[in-house]
Amino acid sequence: MSKMDSKTPKGPLKEKWTNHKSSINLVSPANKRLIDVIVVGTGLAGASASATLAELGYNVKSFCFQDSPRRAHSIAAQGGINAAKNYQGDGDSTYRLFYDTIKGGDYRSREENVYRLAEVSANIIDQCVAQGVPFARDYGGLLDNRSFGGVLVSRTFYAKGQTGQQLLLGAYSAMNRQIGRGKIKMYNRHEMMDLVLVDGRARGIIARNLVNGKLERHSAHAVVIASGGYGNVFFLSTNAMGSNVTAAWKIHKKGAHFANPCFTQIHPTCIPVSGDHQSKLTLMSESLRNDGRIWVPKNIEDVKAIREGKLSPAEIEEENRDYYLERRYPAFGNLVPRDVASRAAKERCDAGYGVNKTGEAVYLDFSSAIERYGKEEAHVKGLNEEDKVLIKKLGQQIIKSKYGNLFQMYEKIVDQNPYETPMMIYPAVHYTMGGVWVDYNLMTSIPGCYAIGEANFSDHGANRLGASALMQGLADGYFVLPYTIGDYLSGDIRTGKISTDTPEFVLAEEAVRVRLAKFIYNKGEHSVDYYHKKLGKIMWNKCGMSRNEKDLKEAISEIKSLRKNFYESVKVPGRVDEFNEELAKAVRVADFLELGELFAKDALERTESCGGHFREESQTLEGEALRDDDFFNFVSSWKYNGEPSEAILRKEMLYYEEIEVKTRSYK
Numbered sequence: 001m002s003k004m005d006s007k008t009p010k011g012p013l014k015e016k017w018t019n020h021k022s023s024i025n026l027v028s029p030a031n032k033r034l035i036d037v038i039v040v041g042t043g044l045a046g047a048s049a050s051a052t053l054a055e056l057g058y059n060v061k062s063f064c065f066q067d068s069p070r071r072a073h074s075i076a077a078q079g080g081i082n083a084a085k086n087y088q089g090d091g092d093s094t095y096r097l098f099y100d101t102i103k104g105g106d107y108r109s110r111e112e113n114v115y116r117l118a119e120v121s122a123n124i125i126d127q128c129v130a131q132g133v134p135f136a137r138d139y140g141g142l143l144d145n146r147s148f149g150g151v152l153v154s155r156t157f158y159a160k161g162q163t164g165q166q167l168l169l170g171a172y173s174a175m176n177r178q179i180g181r182g183k184i185k186m187y188n189r190h191e192m193m194d195l196v197l198v199d200g201r202a203r204g205i206i207a208r209n210l211v212n213g214k215l216e217r218h219s220a221h222a223v224v225i226a227s228g229g230y231g232n233v234f235f236l237s238t239n240a241m242g243s244n245v246t247a248a249w250k251i252h253k254k255g256a257h258f259a260n261p262c263f264t265q266i267h268p269t270c271i272p273v274s275g276d277h278q279s280k281l282t283l284m285s286e287s288l289r290n291d292g293r294i295w296v297p298k299n300i301e302d303v304k305a306i307r308e309g310k311l312s313p314a315e316i317e318e319e320n321r322d323y324y325l326e327r328r329y330p331a332f333g334n335l336v337p338r339d340v341a342s343r344a345a346k347e348r349c350d351a352g353y354g355v356n357k358t359g360e361a362v363y364l365d366f367s368s369a370i371e372r373y374g375k376e377e378a379h380v381k382g383l384n385e386e387d388k389v390l391i392k393k394l395g396q397q398i399i400k401s402k403y404g405n406l407f408q409m410y411e412k413i414v415d416q417n418p419y420e421t422p423m424m425i426y427p428a429v430h431y432t433m434g435g436v437w438v439d440y441n442l443m444t445s446i447p448g449c450y451a452i453g454e455a456n457f458s459d460h461g462a463n464r465l466g467a468s469a470l471m472q473g474l475a476d477g478y479f480v481l482p483y484t485i486g487d488y489l490s491g492d493i494r495t496g497k498i499s500t501d502t503p504e505f506v507l508a509e510e511a512v513r514v515r516l517a518k519f520i521y522n523k524g525e526h527s528v529d530y531y532h533k534k535l536g537k538i539m540w541n542k543c544g545m546s547r548n549e550k551d552l553k554e555a556i557s558e559i560k561s562l563r564k565n566f567y568e569s570v571k572v573p574g575r576v577d578e579f580n581e582e583l584a585k586a587v588r589v590a591d592f593l594e595l596g597e598l599f600a601k602d603a604l605e606r607t608e609s610c611g612g613h614f615r616e617e618s619q620t621l622e623g624e625a626l627r628d629d630d631f632f633n634f635v636s637s638w639k640y641n642g643e644p645s646e647a648i649l650r651k652e653m654l655y656y657e658e659i660e661v662k663t664r665s666y667k
């Protein structure tokens, strides 16, 4: 079995990135004008990369399937973005962010990438503040921070519960400047359907104009995939409905390895599933765990009474509540990492303590925080600290100023007032740590094809810490790719324009045309969603929060037969050469049906538990994930080989020189 070469530079860890930047090849400003770069995706990763590459002088073509870059899924990000600024003076440093990220990922990420991420994190905040991103500020006007799971410092910068939106507006305005200058050509409502290779290098894409259905050929000297994550393989997730794996999967089929597909994050604080007709789940940001306490009743009789509507949670006395995270993990309490919190919620619900009708919900309660803040506020203002009504009112005002939009969202969806009664939450699919394999330069295993943001597997190992996805996407787009891509493009300064009239483009376009036509002429009986829901059920039940050999084997065979049935019986109305949402969905679900199988295969092969990947066969006596460093200290990098089940495993071995690999305890 050949091993993957991550091309990490030599030398001491702390100097690698600085030395690498200083020694890689550059493209002169005059030559950058001769080079075209395609960027697929305009979320935080794609928008920041497009803007920066154009600012440097490259000719950029950006693609997104939404009607505006501003609508990329990144806009949904709520809680914040990490950076090792140590503004709170609470002991933070580049090293601590690096250490927390490696430990949070359960020692399954690449040390050099993570160190670089921690190093550039501080620059991101400066860049965004300069763009005018309105990060929250404290009373004195300085940038404020809050805490997220898996860390003991406050390093998360935020803009209420709308951090992604504000950051995206910053990146979008930087992009718009370049669109205005003609350095970025923006293709909204365009979906990448395939990658075009010429002499083994990425030289362009086939895109479908989603408004009129026409296929288009676009060439470039390099192609950057920034197409986001694939959590929607589970059908229900907190991701935007349109998020999909197609761009990443297409490059996989053309030779890009797919890494750790089974590493999925199931976020502990989401609004529970309400029924079979639901098509979307809603996140309640992790930032809420700064002030919300998670609990279930201690007594099963109370659980029954709550479910029957005979008891309200507020009536349960303090001593009859089980704050199970605080009990099990006193050091980190409610701010343990997401995988740990999710499994603990599942454990309580499986034991029968779930508090909603389906038994799949726990409480996230703000009453202690409301009282604490209320008393502090009364003290500051010299008001009566014994007046319970006043304290509650003052406390609620503080909570509103911190999380108002999240509370409003909860109330609209659940029809309960979370200021008065605890929120009900349950884990849901949220983020995918797996993705396209990339080397230190963010290049995939196809020369000239790069992957950034959530689309790559990069920095988070087996579990991502909260507020680290925005950090990684913007690090990739603003501060890493713009350097590393020059090293490759320096070999292309004399290539000239890439023609789209070559056989490679003609054949790639024809293959897409045939594929689309097959869907339209299929005349099956079931909708695309019918298959997507079925796939989601298999994924959730057999590859979800806990996994075992029997279920995973069943999942592989069930997904295979579902895929077969999909091609025989899917019904896609309308025509190819028109606006056709159902056709666009069919293409995406077809790819999910292949990815799902590789996902299960990957989970089956990795018989250890690590981070969000919990194999029931590998757990401690206390039910914690049990890693197997002797056999699994590698990144699984899958090479396409026909059917997903035939994919070939290549390993990238992980070496930790700077930090000691330890048991991952949060107690």
Ligand SMILES: Cc1cc2nc3c(=O)[nH]c(=O)nc-3n(C[C@H](O)[C@H](O)[C@H](O)COP(=O)(O)OP(=O)(O)OC[C@H]3O[C@@H](n4cnc5c(N)ncnc54)[C@H](O)[C@@H]3O)c2cc1C
Pocket (backbone or CB within 6 Å): 040, 041, 042, 043, 044, 045, 046, 063, 064, 065, 066, 069, 072, 073, 074, 075, 076, 077, 078, 079, 080, 081, 163, 164, 190, 191, 192, 193, 226, 227, 228, 229, 238, 239, 240, 243, 244, 246, 247, 283, 430, 431, 452, 453, 454, 455, 466, 467, 468, 469, 470, 471, 473
């Ligand atoms: C509800 C929610 C809240 C979150 N909150 C936080 C948070 O507080 N902090 C944090 O760090 N992270 C958070 N995350 C995670 C974070 O938002 C994402 O990981 C991150 O925004 C992904 O950015 P991206 O640029 O990689 O991809 P995306 O923002 O998903 O953008 C993908 C882009 O690719 C385009 N695209 C995809 N496929 C194609 C195709 N075939 N052709 C053309 N274009 C294509 C899309 O149009 C889009 O422009 C949250 C996630 C969710 C779901």
